[in-house]
Amino acid sequence: MKKTAVKQASLKSLTGTALQAWESGASLKAIGALQMLGSPDTLAMMRRFATSKNPHKRALAMYIASQLRRERYSQVRGTESDEYAVEETQALLITGLKDPVTNVVTAAISGFAHRPHPSALPALLAFATHADEDIRFQVAAALARYHEDASVKALLMLATDPDDDTRDWATFALGSMHEADTAEIRERLWQNLGDSNESVSGEALAGLASRNDERVIGVLLERLDEDCMVFELEAADMMANPLLLAPLNAIRNAVSRDENSNSYWHNRLDDAIAACGGSKK
Numbered sequence: 627m628k629k630t631a632v633k634q635a636s637l638k639s640l641t642g643t644a645l646q647a648w649e650s651g652a653s654l655k656a657i658g659a660l661q662m663l664g665s666p667d668t669l670a671m672m673r674r675f676a677t678s679k680n681p682h683k684r685a686l687a688m689y690i691a692s693q694l695r696r697e698r699y700s701q702v703r704g705t706e707s708d709e710y711a712v713e714e715t716q717a718l719l720i721t722g723l724k725d726p727v728t729n730v731v732t733a734a735i736s737g738f739a740h741r742p743h744p745s746a747l748p749a750l751l752a753f754a755t756h757a758d759e760d761i762r763f764q765v766a767a768a769l770a771r772y773h774e775d776a777s778v779k780a781l782l783m784l785a786t787d788p789d790d791d792t793r794d795w796a797t798f799a800l801g802s803m804h805e806a807d808t809a810e811i812r813e814r815l816w817q818n819l820g821d822s823n824e825s826v827s828g829e830a831l832a833g834l835a836s837r838n839d840e841r842v843i844g845v846l847l848e849r850l851d852e853d854c855m856v857f858e859l860e861a862a863d864m865m866a867n868p869l870l871l872a873p874l875n876a877i878r879n880a881v882s883r884d885e886n887s888n889s890y891w892h893n894r895l896d897d898a899i900a901a902c903g904g905s906k907k
Contacts, residue, residue, distance in 0.1 A: 637663055637671065641686070648682050657689050664696035664710025676718050681727040688722045688730060691715035692737030709741075716743045723749045728758055735764040742771040754780040759789040766792050770799035778806055785814050790823045797826050801833015812839060819845060828857030835861035843867055852880045856891055862898035871902040 640663075643656040660668070668690070675687035694715050695707040715737070722734025723746065735753060738746050750772070754765050766784045769777045781804070784796035797818050800811055811833075818830035835842045842865055849858050850873040862870045878899065883892055899905070 637667060641671070644686055645682055657686065660686075660690050661693040662695050662697055662707060664694045664708075668694065669711050669714060672715075672718060676721060681725075681730055684722070684725060684727070684730045685733040688719060688733035688737060691718045691722075691741075692733070693740050712741055716741050716746075719743070720746055723753075728761065732758070732760050732764055735761060735768055738768040739764070739771060742768070747772055747774065747777065751776055751780050754784060759787075759792060762787055763789060763792040763795060766795040766799060770795070770803040773804055773806070778804060778808075778811070782810060782814050785818060790826065793818070793821070794823060794826045794829060797821075797829040797833065801829050802836060807837050812837065815839075816841065824855065828855055831857050831861050832864075835864040838865065843869055846870055847873060850874060850877060852877050856894050859891070859894040859898045863894065863901045866901040868903045871899065871904050874899045874902060875904060 637660070640656045640660050644653045644660065647653040647656075672687040672690055672694075675683040678684055678687075692715070694710045696710040697705055697707045699705055719734045719737040719741065720743065722730055722737075725731050725734065731753070735750065738750060746768075750765050750768055753761050754769075756762055756765075762784060766781065766787075769781050769784075778800070781796045781800050784792055785800060787793045787796065797815070801815055804811075815830040815833045816839075818826055819834070821827045821830065831842065831845065842861055846858060846862055846865065847869070850862065850870065854877070862874060874895065877895060881892075881895075
């Protein structure tokens with residue numbers, strides 16, 4: 627069988643799996659594989675699906691468009707991939723924003739977190755107050771790629787969203803993806819430090835530390851212990867303040883390192899100690 631025929635069979639098989647087991651683990655895995663099959667055939671199929679009467683086909687077209695790539699092989703680096711048909715897929719995603727079915731719109735919005743386009747911003751801002759929490763979550767993720775003042779304003783609102791995941795992404799976007807540093811942003815991050823969700827609180831801490839907000843020192847002196855999260859260690863690294871050295875060294879002395887240890891956590895601890903004036907082990 628020719629290589630093109632094999633690819634077409636794979637495209638058909640993966641599409642069938644994605645649609646028949648919609649929203650299952652198998653479907654998500656198939657969508658991920660389809661996103662790596664960037665080709666004229668895949669693009670043509672997406673365009674057909676985008677106008678289908680079947681909403682699952684329309685949503686599938688949006689999900690594939692959001693991250694369509696083409697694989698290539700390098701003798702030095704092995705298998706790599708490049709974005710494929712960016713302008714064409716952005717056009718499909720923009721069309722999907724007008725779909726009457728919520729799931730299709732959600733899929734389209736998700737694409738702008740990977741392939742932002744200026745003309746999508748007004749619609750994204752309008753969806754920031756949508757009743758569906760999945761849509762608001764995807765908007766928060768997408769707006770991380772838009773740095774306009776209107777985007778920041780929407781993220782400030784989404785950072786107070788009742789949905790934990792939406793609030794988490796909006797806080798991450800404001801704190802780490804956006805470089806804007808205003809009193810309003812700092813105040814929202816400071817408020818979210820007290821969030822009941824650990825990830826939201828951690829992202830707020832990271833955002834304040836990246837802006838070298840001195841209030842972070844007091845927070846870290848309270849939070850730094852052997853049970854602290856990576857957020858605290860990375861914030862200590864960014865603040866690089868000698869006042870943090872004592873609690874960081876206390877953590878190092880209190881925890882043991884073995885083959886079951888979280889090497890990433892320990893590496894961040896070492897980095898924080900070095901940044902604050904100590905020595906790495």
